[in-house]
Structures are given as C-alpha cells and as structure tokens.
Amino acid sequence: MMIAVDKDTCTKCGVCIQMMKGYCIAEQDGFPVFDATLCNTCQKCVSICPSQAITVNGIHSDRISEMHQADPEQIYSLFEKRRSIKHYKKQPIPREVVTKIVSVAKYAPNQNKNLSVLVIDDMQRIAEIDKAAIAFVKTMHRVLFGFKPVELLCRLFYKDIGALKKKMEHNSFQRVINENTQVIIMVTGNKKVPVTERSAPYMLATMMCMAESLGIGNCLMDSIYLTLRTNRKLRKKLKIQEDVFGVLVLGYSNENVKNIPRGYEVNVRWNV
Ligand SMILES: Cc1cc2nc3c(=O)[nH]c(=O)nc-3n(C[C@H](O)[C@H](O)[C@H](O)COP(=O)(O)O)c2cc1C
Ligand code: SF4
Ligand code: SF4
Known part of the structure; x- marks a missing residue:
C-alpha cells in the first residue's frame, strides 16, 4: 500500500506533519514526506488531512458526513439482539447482499493490510x-x-x-454445518506477518455485524476453521495458499429468535 501526498491539493497546513513529526512524517518545503520504512499504513494521516490531499494507492479519501454518524441506540440494539444462527432456510443469498457484507471488511482494523477474504457460495463446494x-x-x-x-x-x-x-x-457425525448453509466466508493471510492473525477476528466481527444488520443469519465456525487449518488437501482443492484465520457461515435464518437472554454479565472491572 502506497501513501503519498497530492501536491496540487496539499495546502501545506502542517496538520499531518505535526501529528507524526519525529516518526513517520518529515517536512520538506512545507509538504509531508513519508518514511516508507516506518509507515505501517495505519492511514491516520489520511484521515486527518483537512484537504483530502493524502492518497492511498493514488486514491483520495472520502469526506465523513452527517450520514456516517450511526445512531448509538441502533448499534446497541444490533448487538443486543444478535445471536449465532445455525439453522437456515433453503434460500440463496443474492450475491449483491454477500458483496455488501464483505465490502465492510476493508473498514476493520487490519494492521499490515495483509488479510484477505475468501467467499464460497457454491453449494457443492460447501458440502465438500x-x-x-x-x-x-x-x-x-x-x-x-x-x-x-x-x-x-x-x-x-x-x-x-x-x-x-x-x-x-x-450431530457432527452427520453434518457440521447446516445443510442449507449458503455462504462460507474465510479470512486468510500470512500468519508470519506480525499482528495479521490477531487482526482477523475484528474483520470477521465487522462482517458479522453487517450481515446481522441485513437480516442474514450468521455463525462463526471453529469446526470449519480447524478442519481447514489441518487439512492441506482440502486447502489445495479450494486453492487456498495462505493461512486461514477464521470462518463465518451465512444463511437466511430458520430460527425464530424472540428473546434476548439475560442473566449473564461479562465481569467488567475498573482498575481504580
Ligand atoms: C470463535 C468461535 C467459534 C465458534 N465455532 C462454532 C462452531 O464450530 N460450531 C458452532 O455450531 N458454533 C460455533 N460458534 C458459535 C457459538 O456456539 C455461539 O457463539 C455461542 O453458542 C454463543 O451464542 P451467541 O453467539 O448466540 O451468543 C463459535 C463461536 C465463536 C465465538
Ligand atoms: S499511514 Fe500512518 S504510519 Fe504511514 S505515514 Fe501516515 S500516519 Fe504515518
Ligand atoms: S494535512 Fe494534508 S494539507 Fe496539511 S500538510 Fe498534510 S497533506 Fe498537506
């Protein structure tokens, strides 16, 4: 990933330089100069530039608008009602919907930008x-x-x-995932690159929330993840060369979720 400044757009305001001075950004003639050896492509500079002058792979950023301000109550409700759904209807999920789900992967915290998403929606392959x-x-x-x-x-x-x-x-001797599972999403990458594997759950969680908001039942599947991690032949058949870090399966819910279970609290401690 290439971070650069568009000199025609840069107003030399110095905001990015001030924030990262002494580390990844130096100054030359008022313009920022990025140190490629120190840049971990966090895109912090891109997000704070008042003039959208810093590009990623030559592409300018979009401006955050009112529209991007999510309603906290709705976000809370989404988490509150989310459940792992494991029984699905025999109903394909349109590719546009799956595309919308996986498109949010790029917004997940992803140090090194080394993660990829693999989507499998072929029923025969899913059965395999x-x-x-x-x-x-x-x-x-x-x-x-x-x-x-x-x-x-x-x-x-x-x-x-x-x-x-x-x-x-x-029932794992008959089926591990529901027979109507429509899509398997995998997050893959190179586990040797630091922090890559630890970034994967956040990407899965981001896609999971998007699926939830679109009314698509979803469940993380360690059983498939462990199978893929240990079965080189299967990985080869699916043409997966990288390491698999996590698996999310999707389908239209056939579970009639009506209640929010209570009685379990995460033990949150304040270190005072
Ligand atoms: C990392 C992880 C791996 C999971 N793997 C499986 C799995 O292999 N098979 C399965 O049926 N459910 C799996 N689940 C789903 C859990 O069974 C489910 O999250 C748990 O029952 C809690 O339910 P909830 O997500 O509705 O709160 C997994 C969940 C997590 C967090
Ligand atoms: S992308 Fe992040 S690490 Fe790279 S130059 Fe900008 S602020 Fe520094
Ligand atoms: S914040 Fe943007 S406009 Fe300001 S100096 Fe940096 S690149 Fe130029």
Missing part, C-alpha cells in the same frame, strides 16, 4: 467442506476417545471432556 469437517470431527473423536488412557489424561486438563464427546457425537 462439510464432509471434510465431519471427517475431522471423527478423527478427533477417535484420537481423544478411542483409547481410554488418552481420554483420562485429557480429563486432567479439560474437565468438560465428557460434554465435548457428546457434542461431537450428537
């Missing part, structure tokens, strides 16, 4: 992924529960091992 996930669950089940001493050893570290066993056997 599910099949691989079932095989993964079966293998894990065999490893953990096929030999009693291993199970007992695991119990020392994970007291809910019994519940895990039941969960694996419950």
